[in-house]
Amino acid sequence: MPDTGHGPAEVVLDVQSVGMTVSDTTILSDVSFQLERGHTISVVGPSGSGKSTLLRCLNRLEQISHGSVLLNGVRTDTLPAPALRSRIGLVSQKFALFGHLDALANVTLGLRRTRHMSKHGANQQAMQWLDRVGLAGLEKRRPHELSGGQQQRVAIARAAALEPDVLLLDEVTSALDPELVEEVENVVLGLAGSGTSLVVVTHEIVFAAKVADVMLMMEDGQVVEVGSPKDVLASSRPRSQRFFARHLRGSGDTVSEAGLARP
Numbered sequence: 001m002p003d004t005g006h007g008p009a010e011v012v013l014d015v016q017s018v019g020m021t022v023s024d025t026t027i028l029s030d031v032s033f034q035l036e037r038g039h040t041i042s043v044v045g046p047s048g049s050g051k052s053t054l055l056r057c058l059n060r061l062e063q064i065s066h067g068s069v070l071l072n073g074v075r076t077d078t079l080p081a082p083a084l085r086s087r088i089g090l091v092s093q094k095f096a097l098f099g100h101l102d103a104l105a106n107v108t109l110g111l112r113r114t115r116h117m118s119k120h121g122a123n124q125q126a127m128q129w130l131d132r133v134g135l136a137g138l139e140k141r142r143p144h145e146l147s148g149g150q151q152q153r154v155a156i157a158r159a160a161a162l163e164p165d166v167l168l169l170d171e172v173t174s175a176l177d178p179e180l181v182e183e184v185e186n187v188v189l190g191l192a193g194s195g196t197s198l199v200v201v202t203h204e205i206v207f208a209a210k211v212a213d214v215m216l217m218m219e220d221g222q223v224v225e226v227g228s229p230k231d232v233l234a235s236s237r238p239r240s241q242r243f244f245a246r247h248l249r250g251s252g253d254t255v256s257e258a259g260l261a262r263p
Helices: 051-058 081-087 103-113 119-132 148-161 178-193 205-211 229-233 238-248
Strands: 011-022 025-036 040-044 066-071 088-091 166-170 198-201 214-219 222-227
Touching: 011 051, 025 051, 025 066, 025 214, 025 222, 040 051, 040 205, 051 088, 051 166, 051 198, 081 088, 088 148, 103 119, 103 148, 119 148, 148 166, 148 178, 178 198, 178 205, 198 205, 205 229, 205 238, 214 229, 214 238, 222 229, 222 238
Parallel strands: 040 198, 040 214, 088 166, 166 198
Antiparallel strands: 011 025, 011 066, 214 222
């Protein structure tokens, strides 16, 4: 990561040799990385490589078999699960909105239950986040009255409104029609640009390169590539070359240096 001249960067999330084994099957094997505050890590790799499982382990929806995860220097297995999940938020591809609640109420629910905010304060904060994700004026609509992209943006606003230390995004565009993908990607790019600490799992390689300070590639439960997006995409490893060539086909086959810059 670039040197800002302001001393060493603060590590908000430290993943140390994390492994997960289920019935003698290795799901994750010695995964290690550090996320610096205000930075973004994108995680790419073939289906079944352990990307989504890794995210679920980070906020303890899944239990690791060995290793440790530290949040601001504190082992996450020492924190109560509800407190941990408000500090390491997770947005999945399934939206998981409450169908009987409108967009505003979906966002305020966590603020009132987890942050114990007043109704007025929660409404104010929720409206600010709905505006940030481009949904101002749609706060009274229920999920069935919103497009898939709009529902996903409500889900992102709901998680981000809690102001977690780290926000995990798990394939947040994979369930969307192609024309809706860009609007959600722009929201994530905005979060990254505003200093939210993110771990983004995605199969959209160009987007992964644009949003990230560091890119990880996973395969068979292991991290097999790590570095700047430019360096990872230029890997000489044959398996990585084949993976990126296949996923970049139709996108110009390469990602230009200009294409890696956030808007």
